[in-house]
Each structure stands twice: as C-alpha cells, then as structure tokens.
Amino acid sequence: MTKWLKNGWLLSLLAVALVVGACSPKETAPDDKDPNEVAENYPSGDMSPLDKRAKVIIAEDGAASGAGFYIAKERGYFEDYNIEVEFAQFANSDDMLPALAAGEVDIAGGVSTASFFNAIAQGIDVKIIADKGHNVPGKSYFTFVIGNHMVDVIKDYPDFKGKKIAISSYNSIDEYIFEQMLAHAGLTKDDVELVLLGDFGSMLGAIDSGTIDAALSIEPLIAQGVDKGFHVRFGDATDYAPESQIALVLGSPQFMNEEQDISLRFMAAYLKGVRDYNDAFIKDIGKDEVVEIMTKHTALKDPALWEKVNVTGLDPDGKMYIDDIKKQYDAYKANGAIRGDVDLSKAIDTSMTEKAVKEIGEYKR
Template sequence: MKFTLNRRQTLLGLGATSALVGFGLPARANTKVNVGVMRLASHAPSFIAFERGYYKEAGLDVELKYFEAAQPMAVAIASGDADFGITAMSGGLISLAEKEAVKVIGGALTEEKGLVGAIILASNKAYEAGLTHPKELAGKTFGITTTGSSFHFMAHKIAQANNISLSDISLRPLQKVGAIVGALSSNQIDSWAIQPSISKKMIAENAAKQIGLVSDYAPDYQVTTVFTSTNNAANEREKTQAFIKAYARAVEDYNKAFVDRTADADEVDAIAKICHKYVESDLPFEQAKNNLVEGSMRINSNLALSLNSVTEQLDWFKAEGMVKGNITPEMLFDTSYVDVI
C-alpha cells in the first residue's frame, strides 16, 4: 500500500536526506527532552547518544525515561511525559495517532535476512512434548506483552506463514518482557519470539529452546519505530531534527560495532561498555559484550522508515479490529524527517 505525501510533507521532505548529514543549527541550547527507552539491546543508540554527549552537542538536555512495554510509552508521548520514543507500533500508538496525539517519524530496529534477528522459542516442556518447529504452534500458548504489541504481530506472521489460524494459538498477555521470560522459563507458556540479546541468553542457560527465526516469516519487518507527539512533529521541528541527528550518530556507532563489525576492537569494547551500564548489567562484562555482539540486529541508518512494512502493520491492526478502520497512513506517519525505504 502506498500513500501520497501531503503538500507540507513533500516540501519538508525535500531536504530530509541532506538534513541528516548536516542538520543545520542544533536545537536551542539545553532544550529539555525526555526520551522513552527500554532496557533492551535494541535501545543501545539511546544509551550511546546519551553517554557520548551526542544529545548535548545537538543542544538537547536529555533525561531517559524507562518503560517495560510499547503501549505505556505511546501514552507517555501523547500526554507529554516523554518527548520521543523508540519502540514497536502498537494498537495504542495507532489509536493515539487517530486522535492527532502522536506521529511516527522514523524507523529503527529491523529484521534482515542474514542476521539472526528475533528467535522463536519453545519452553523446555513444550519442546520435549514435540514443539520443535513453528508449524506445530496450533493449540499452544504464545507469550505477548499486550494485545496489539509487536509480539502479537509476530505471532500473526508466524501463524500466517505456517497456515495456522491465529485463533488456534492461545496468546497470553503478560504485560512485561520480564514476566514473559519468567513464564517461558518455568513452562507456564509454550512459546515466544524475542530479539536475540534475550533469546540467546535463555538458550545458553537452558531456559528455552530455539525452534525458528522471525526473519524466515517476516523479512524486512520494521520492528520498532521512532515516534513523537504530533505537536513536536508539526511545531517543534528544530528540536525534532536535533533528536534525530543525535540518535542517527549513535545508530552509526552501534551498527559499525555490533552489526557490520567494521569498528576496531577498542571501539567495540567502548560501545559494549556503554550498553553494559543499561543492559544485562548483572552479567560480567565479557559475557554481556558477547551477548550484545552475537545478538545484534540492524537499526536503520539515518532512521530511514520501511514504509511498506509499517503500512502492512497498520492494515493488519485495522483488519483485526484493534484500531478504527478510518485511520489513514497520513494520520500515523510524518515522512518529512527521514528517507522512506
């Protein structure tokens, strides 16, 4: 599905690519900004930009605000408790866009063939009972944070590709990632799909078994997006551009160190040490570093947005009746800040 940019988006978008290179002047010095984050490896650029002073150099005085699921972060953006968020599209986020409260302005984490990506897991008990492939998920339980979360969409893509009706899989909303980890580890649910920094750790600790990869069923899936309030997108362009500039710098550091592996050993260590302060801080550094490197997923350069993927997600939410059918791509996406791919 394609959509036509409105006049404002077209005019502003003409400079999107060049703006990401130079970005003109920084935001007003010490502009206070709250950034919504989760303690996941996929949020590494948030921590890198914070620790390396990229936000400050862009004129932003950033405070990190922590969340445990996508939906509460979307609510915080809409209410003004946070200015920018990086997380998956959820039904709540889309409904807030219909109310003209939030806008998706960029893309972040993405599934890419050739990289491990999110891993489909089975509990040890379910695996021993025969759940060794996603095609056997009918009649099984699958962990999600909330209805309409990225985990819900991944379950849909997995079921669709294996000719299983999603209604034949029992989805278990457990609100928090940590709660799903606990439920799978203790055999209270049968399956789940999660990014490799968590799934590989669970596999290594013999807390779950790998039965597939999400990228086999959802290649080019735009897992997370960058979003902000409609007011920021429309009326605080300087601040919004400054945030994207700082975050894009950190994305480049992250991809070079963990994904493309073109950074030298000292740089890899430096990036890993930053992330270790926020992610898997309970583990010894070398173990956490290995998990970060081996469990990395690409984050889109310059926060480019995979428009086909996010539009597919919007269409699915509408088809499932989780959001209103009258919500259009123009209501949800402001494509004037980054390239679309």
C-alpha cells in the same frame, strides 16, 4: 525491553524524575544566517550548534533499542549541537502519549499496538518518525523459542500444530508476529493452543517445566534461557516476517514542526549514535566502548552477554518498514481492535529524518 513490550509501550526499568515546568524553553538560531550551513570547524563537523542551549525530553528508560540516544549522549553528539537531553519515565503509555502530543515530551519510543492506533484515531497527535527496532535476518532479537522437550518434535513450522504457544499480549506486535508465523506454517489459530503470559520472564519457567511448548520471546531473555538450558532458539522471525517494524521513534508535533532547527540537529545526533551502534555490532568497530555505554544505560549489565544476544536492528539512516506498519494497522483493524480510522500518511512523517540524512550524508553500509 521486556516490560516495555509487555505493556505494549514503554519499558519501566530505570526511574528518572521529570519536572515539566522546569524544562528550559526551546531556542532557535537568529534568522540573519543559515542555521544549517555546513562548515568543518563546527564541533559536529556539519551543522552549526544552536546559539542558545535547548533541552530535549526523551521518554526512554533502558530499552536496548534506545541505543542511538545513549550513544549520542555519551559521545557528545547532542552536545555538539548545544542540545541537552533528559530521559523521562512514565508509568504507562496512557500517560506518555498525551504528554508527547502536548509537547511536554519531545521524543519517545514505542511499538505498534491497537491501543496506540486507537489513541491516534481519538485525536492524540503524535508522529512516527524513524526506526527504533527491527529484526536482523538470521539474528532476530524478537523471535520464537521452543522447550527442550520439543526439540525432537518441532522440526519445522508446521510442527507447531497442536502445541501450546505463549505470547505476551494480544492486538500488538506480539500477536502480529505470531499470526505471520502461523500463515507461514499453513496453520490457523484454531490449530494451536495460544497462551497469554504477560511477562516475558515468566515464559522461562513455563517452557522449562513443559507448561508451554514454545514462546515468542525477546533478548536478552532468549540468550539467558539458552545459557540456562530452559529453551532453544527456533528458526528466525525473518523466515516469515522479513521486513517487520518492531519499534518506532515517535515525535511530538510541536517538536517536529515548530522547532525544526532543534529537531533537525537532534535527529542528526541520534543517527550518528545509531551509526556507531552499527559500526560496533556489524563492523566490529569500537565495540567495547559501545558495549560499555549499553551496560550503563540498559538492564543488560553483563558485557559478556552482549556477545551472545542477537542485538536489535537499527537502521543507520532511520528508515522504517512503512508498508509493514500499514499491514500491522490493517491486521488490528481486521480483528476489530481499532475504533475509528487513522490517516497513516499524516501519522507517519519521515521528513525530518530524511533532512538529517542529507546534512550528515548517507551511511556507508
């Protein structure tokens, strides 16, 4: 997930070849029956599978926040609906967003950045449809760490005054969380020395050497840094940003509007995967198998480390902190980083996720 957040969009850890022209066309069930009829004898236990097989392209390549996709694939939830999924990689978000808007990619993951909103303002039509990452109270996976040399100096947030603090990017979720922390501490940007380090990995050496005093870091680098004695966790991001939307599931307008039989089943399967993830890491149900799936699909290959990291929060019903998405947009706008305007009521479309929850039922928390 490191490189993905660093460039404001997509993690580039695993290579998956994408040949758009080879993708099978989307097929829907005939009109002479209710394609969403619920019957216990369906493989899924709810909606009927598609009469003709469909392929769904997902721009996802190893981010831990893609857990719902990986688990649904490995446990056959997509297959139950006669859906084949293919993971695709793009060099950068500039290539991915137009492909998503054109329907060459059906689903993608991302974070809110000024460049993302600028793309929408300039006519790139993508839909924000579901949660793909938020901090869990007291166990934030995207939060601050401080160097060992600061343990006796930084005791509370106001103690960040005068300190060197690193973030990985400007006008992004990184700077937004940083600004939320400063406001909570009663500080401004003028009260600290902000350092831009574009690679989360480079923060480890910088904080260990004392070049920086603190950093906004991410798992698993946080846990790895603690293990190696580079830094210690400081507080928790939910202290000052309790309902912050870190990552988003994005959908192409064609997939969400014109291929609803497929997108509805896709979202149902995805949410089943997310629910298994919550069962594993919150209820400790089937955890070993889920960890095995995560080590297969992500860069975090050590099962033991999964016991130490603060995992990504994923809402089992796909709900997002929509008010926070709007706050992030307003923050970028106030910084002068967004050119043009975005109608968030059109860009955010949770209707398909809500329909999927109605079909499979709400999660028992």
